[in-house]
Amino acid sequence: xxxxxxxxxxxxxxxxxxxxxxxxxxxxxxxxxxxxxxxxxxxxxxxxxxxxxxxxxxxxxxxxxxxxxxxxxxxxxxxxxxxxxxxxxxxxxxxxxxxxxxxxxxxxxxxxxxxxxxxxxxxxxxxxxxxxxxxxxxxxxxxxxxxxxxxxxxxxxxxxxxxxxxxxxxxxxxxxxxxxxxxxxxxxxxxxxxxxxxxxxxxxxxxxxxxxxxxxxxxxxxxxxxxxxxxxxxxxxxxxxxxxxxxxxxxxxxxxxxxxxxxxxxxxxxxxxxxxxxxxxxxxxxxxxxxxxxxxxxxxxxxxxxxxxxxxxxxxxxxxxxxxxxxxxxxxxxxxxxxxxxxxxxxxxxxxxxxxxxxxxxxxxxxxxxxxxxxxxxxxxxxxxxxxxxxxxxxxxxxxxxxxxxxxxxxxxxxxxxxxxxxxxxxxxxxxxxxxxxxxxxxxxxxxxxxxxxxxxxxxxxxxxxxxxxxxxxxxxxxxxxxxxxxxxxxxxxxxxxxxxxxxxxxxxxxxxxxxxxxxxxxxxxxxxxxxxxxxxxxxxxx
Numbered sequence: 001x002x003x004x005x006x007x008x009x010x011x012x013x014x015x016x017x018x019x020x021x022x023x024x025x026x027x028x029x030x031x032x033x034x035x036x037x038x039x040x041x042x043x044x045x046x047x048x049x050x051x052x053x054x055x056x057x058x059x060x061x062x063x064x065x066x067x068x069x070x071x072x073x074x075x076x077x078x079x080x081x082x083x084x085x086x087x088x089x090x091x092x093x094x095x096x097x098x099x100x101x102x103x104x105x106x107x108x109x110x111x112x113x114x115x116x117x118x119x120x121x122x123x124x125x126x127x128x129x130x131x132x133x134x135x136x137x138x139x140x141x142x143x144x145x146x147x148x149x150x151x152x153x154x155x156x157x158x159x160x161x162x163x164x165x166x167x168x169x170x171x172x173x174x175x176x177x178x179x180x181x182x183x184x185x186x187x188x189x190x191x192x193x194x195x196x197x198x199x200x201x202x203x204x205x206x207x208x209x210x211x212x213x214x215x216x217x218x219x220x221x222x223x224x225x226x227x228x229x230x231x232x233x234x235x236x237x238x239x240x241x242x243x244x245x246x247x248x249x250x251x252x253x254x255x256x257x258x259x260x261x262x263x264x265x266x267x268x269x270x271x272x273x274x275x276x277x278x279x280x281x282x283x284x285x286x287x288x289x290x291x292x293x294x295x296x297x298x299x300x301x302x303x304x305x306x307x308x309x310x311x312x313x314x315x316x317x318x319x320x321x322x323x324x325x326x327x328x329x330x331x332x333x334x335x336x337x338x339x340x341x342x343x344x345x346x347x348x349x350x351x352x353x354x355x356x357x358x359x360x361x362x363x364x365x366x367x368x369x370x371x372x373x374x375x376x377x378x379x380x381x382x383x384x385x386x387x388x389x390x391x392x393x394x395x396x397x398x399x400x401x402x403x404x405x406x407x408x409x410x411x412x413x414x415x416x417x418x419x420x421x422x423x424x425x426x427x428x429x430x431x432x433x434x435x436x437x438x439x440x441x442x443x444x445x446x447x448x449x450x451x452x453x454x455x456x457x458x459x460x461x462x463x464x465x466x467x468x469x470x471x472x473x474x475x476x477x478x479x480x481x482x483x484x485x486x487x488x489x490x491x492x493x494x495x496x497x498x499x500x501x502x503x504x505x506x507x508x509x510x511x512x513x514x515x516x517x518x519x520x521x522x523x524x525x526x527x528x529x530x531x532x533x534x535x536x537x538x539x540x541x542x543x
Contacts, residue, residue: 003184011037017195020050021364024388032396045146055133058378067127080372095386107144122377171358174407190399198343198365204442205244206340216366218487230345231498237286244339263298303337353391363387373507427470
């Protein structure tokens with residue numbers, strides 16, 4: 001197969017990623033007068049983590065009068081085990097004050113009772129501050145945003161995979177991509193915003209959307225930009241489905257309603273592992289406790305039992321939307337287990353959502369800094385909307401001030417030739433290679449980590465990288481799968497190396513050989529950059 005020429009598209013602000021952060025950025029940039037082009041490898045607004053989320057947004061100021069931005073910041077930093085960037089957290093809680101009203105303006109309908117928001121409380125938050133969509137589904141939020149963005153003139157380009165970003169004169173210049181129908185595209189813009197989400201698909205058990213493969217982080221690394229906190233991956237404790245693709249909200253069912261998590265012997269896992277206080281029943285601690293039970297052979301059908309019998313009959317029916325579709329009110333037990341949920345690590349940004357490269361911005365799970373070593377419930381959607389807004393506004397202003405820059409034609413031609421050479425090969429199917437990566441990452445670099453397992457994972461990653469080079473590529477979908485896998489391998493290597501370097505346990509990162517926090521040594525972030533000689537790691541102490 002050969003690419004038929006180059007399709008060129010120009011705009012003021014190019015946004016890569018069609019989830020909640022991308023749409024919020026697009027709306028803000030367009031409202032600021034910019035010509036905005038939003039590119040997504042799936043249909044814009046669909047097949048992303050916002051779409052499949054539970055529509056819970058943590059925002060202070062709507063519930064308890066004692067709550068406010070300062071309390072929200074303190075809870076977030078404590079939950080992140082003090083590795084958060086306080087400037088980013090402050091920017092988030094400040095910007096969040098007006099986001100609920102703005103989302104309602106865009107057509108989002110929130111759950112209300114007698115005209116007042118139904119506000120919930122989740123472990124780690126001192127006050128109830130979780131506002132949710134009407135049906136507890138991400139489509140409550142993202143589909144109205146998509147419609148609003150279309151209405152105000154945001155341009156969408158669906159089913160295009162971005163392969164590289166290019167810089168020129170110390171600023172971002174262009175992006176290349178391949179479309180599902182076989183075109184090679186070049187996008188030029190005054191500013192670019194990365195909103196591609198995390199990298200949760202590097203693990204076998206995950207509730208992340210299929211396309212969450214770390215594309216934005218890989219694009220940044222290839223440009224020489226830093227990532228940080230990549231060892232911190234949040235594993236949600238209770239999910240159903242073959243590979244944990246359906247979250248069962250422990251914060252609601254266990255903490256708020258009184259369900260009990262039991263092992264094969266019927267023991268209450270939370271009590272057994274000293275998690276008696278419901279407000280201490282954070283995701284990382286509960287996931288680690290459940291994983292210990294599973295590894296010790298005390299599981300049931302690959303998981304543990306969620307016992308719903310303590311929940312009153314009249315309370316179960318309203319909770320049906322949280323449970324598997326086949327659930328019946330007479331069913332009092334579910335088999336659940338941990339799953340990969342959220343990535344705290346990512347691209348380094350400042351409070352204006354700007355990366356170290358002029359004109360390049362990032363927002364949402366693609367970035368690092370807001371959540372530190374662990375994320376509190378509701379803060380993910382709070383982050384994507386607030387930093388989407390910040391990034392969109394700043395990117396529009398930057399594009400207007402700086403204007404476009406000539407793209408590096410020679411580098412673009414080289415990228416096109418590189419992709420062209422990938423067609424052919426007689427090696428393994430990239431699907432098989434991807435499955436091998438996901439298995440090794442889950443078993444050796446997942447919830448419970450040790451040097452032996454992490455080293456084994458790194459060895460396997462090296463072997464798989466050789467396999468990708470020879471993988472069979474006959475059509476565009478094969479090419480995209482290989483490019484995604486290359487990104488996944490790169491980020492998996494970074495996760496394992498950072499996890500080896502951090503010889504302590506903190507937040508979502510648990511080392512079985514170093515089970516305690518070491519504040520004297522590890523109140524600092526691990527930063528990785530890619531240079532001519534490969535990946536380099538450094539430590540950045542918090543100020």
